[in-house]
Amino acid sequence: MAAKPVDRRAKRLVVLVSGSGTNLQALLDEIAATGAETYGAEIVAVGADRDGIEGLARAERAGVPTFVRKVRDYGTREEWDAALAEAVAAHEPDLVVSAGFMKIVGKEFLARFGGRFVNTHPALLPSFPGAHGVRDALAYGARVTGCTVHFVDDGVDTGPIIAQGVVEVRDEDYEDEGVALHERIKEVERRLLVDVVGRLARNGYRIEGRKVVIQ
């Protein structure tokens, strides 16, 4: 049987953010430096759950369209989830990237983007899932932590792992509530996310149970 032809067009990415957007910036910088065709992807829109954040300002400076869908503007969480899914779908993404997006998405979003929704998390999953991965690792007394890039499923940070990076915890990390530790994690995380998204986009992938195979 003939092999499936490789799809060489630049894949369409929608990136979701809630804060400073340094992971988004790393993707923007790499695409600007390498070119969308060589990198394998272009960012077609950036979405957020709040306004007034540096993540949206970074997108605007790069000339990328933005949208905001706030939970409080909808009657129920389900309505917000459907509105977020609709806003993302309008940009016809091949992949959606949660880069510091601080909201759990629900059934409607996952029905449309499950299997192509990637999240980056600042801990070595399955340890320390949730909104406070850095703080929770320190509180537990972990001596190593790091970051995990994974596909999103209907749990919280439970989906199939694509790649991880390790960062050592230093004694002084207990003195600033994890601020410096989070910065060291983010240095590793930005490189990991840029590498993973590029490889997924260029090579294609399949998810076999809990294993992600990048072709």
Ligand SMILES: Nc1nc2c(c(=O)[nH]1)N[C@@H](CN(C=O)c1ccc(C(=O)N[C@@H](CCC(=O)O)C(=O)O)cc1)CN2
């Ligand atoms: N269905 C899923 N949605 C999301 C996942 C996921 O694994 N499954 N990952 C997140 C990102 N994430 C950590 O990586 C994360 C973000 C936020 C929370 C959380 O508890 N959020 C609260 C609100 C907190 C706030 O607004 O500051 C909430 O959603 O109500 C946990 C984990 C992307 N989405």
Ligand SMILES: NCC(=O)N[C@@H]1O[C@H](COP(=O)([O-])[O-])[C@@H](O)[C@H]1O
């Ligand atoms: N659970 C989700 C979570 O904690 N996400 C984390 O928020 C930071 C966003 O930084 P950035 O806005 O500078 O890219 C990143 O460290 C990301 O892993």
